[in-house]
């Protein structure tokens with residue numbers, strides 16, 4: 373890993389094209405979105421699509437979720453066989469469909485399951501194993517420290533903590549003091565995660581918590597440059613905003629990666645959503661949004677971008 377900045381697993385977002393973009397912009401490690409252990413162990417073709425990778429993004433962490441230790445162990449073997457450099461276990465997802473299978477955040481309530489899963493996966497693979505947790509089910513059941521200790525005892529190599537409770541979803545603030553507390557109680561590296569929306573916050577998190585690495589999720593959506601900006605801040609430089617030309621070039625690059633992965637027309641439609649992020653906060657972005665339904669292929673994407681970006685350039689003159 374060339375630095376300690378990690379792209380968080382984000383379902384529906386951290387696909388291969390997205391990971392290649394953030395990697396290029398400085399992320400030290402990228403992570404797939406959560407992949408169903410049942411889907412992998414059951415050889416579901418669609419699930420295997422999540423394992424598509426490219427040498428340019430490595431090292432790659434693949435995150436798996438599930439509730440059955442043997443299935444999780446089998447899935448871990450499969451992802452390592454497919455090229456994962458690191459296997460990450462999801463122990464925090466608050467999504468209903470995940471919780472109702474006893475996976476993700478539901479595991480935090482079951483010490484026995486947590487232990488069985490981490491131990492079974494540990495036995496199954498030789499590559500580094502990490503576990504991503506939340507602070508507990510609710511504030512009445514804080515289990516971050518005991519879970520991190522258990523994870524360490526079961527042989528995992530690092531723990532990532534997003535200090536919100538499962539029932540909190542994404543409300544309130546991430547309580548970084550919990551990251552600090554975890555860091556004080558385990559020897560393995562602790563990755564802090566939560567609410568790093570601008571470069572200076574990554575430095576603040578490291579300083580306030582002593583964490584060994586910082587994982588960034590939503591802060592990278594629409595601003596994949598955040599990794600480069602944090603690296604600049606760490607060197608004492610003022611983080612650079614991307615030039616308009618750079619922003620546009622990145623949009624086109626993202627599109628071409630997507631086209632390769634899913635074909636031009638589907639990629640063009642997907643770009644509509646991505647463009648909302650890439651133009652967020654830019655002047656008159658709502659005006660551009662109005663033209664987005666016209667984007668159906670490469671040509672219509674280029675002409676929509678030409679129109680909007682030349683308007684932005686003219687405004688600057």
Ligand SMILES: Cc1cc2nc3c(=O)[nH]c(=O)nc-3n(C[C@H](O)[C@H](O)[C@H](O)COP(=O)(O)O)c2cc1C
Pocket residue numbers: 380381382383384385404405406435462463464465504534565566567568587588589590591
């Ligand atoms: C759209 C979305 C999808 C997510 N998908 C996953 C996932 O697949 N696995 C996971 O462990 N966490 C997932 N998360 C949680 C993030 O990895 C991260 O822990 C959380 O967003 C807090 O970090 P942030 O404040 O930097 O965004 C997701 C979050 C969002 C917003």
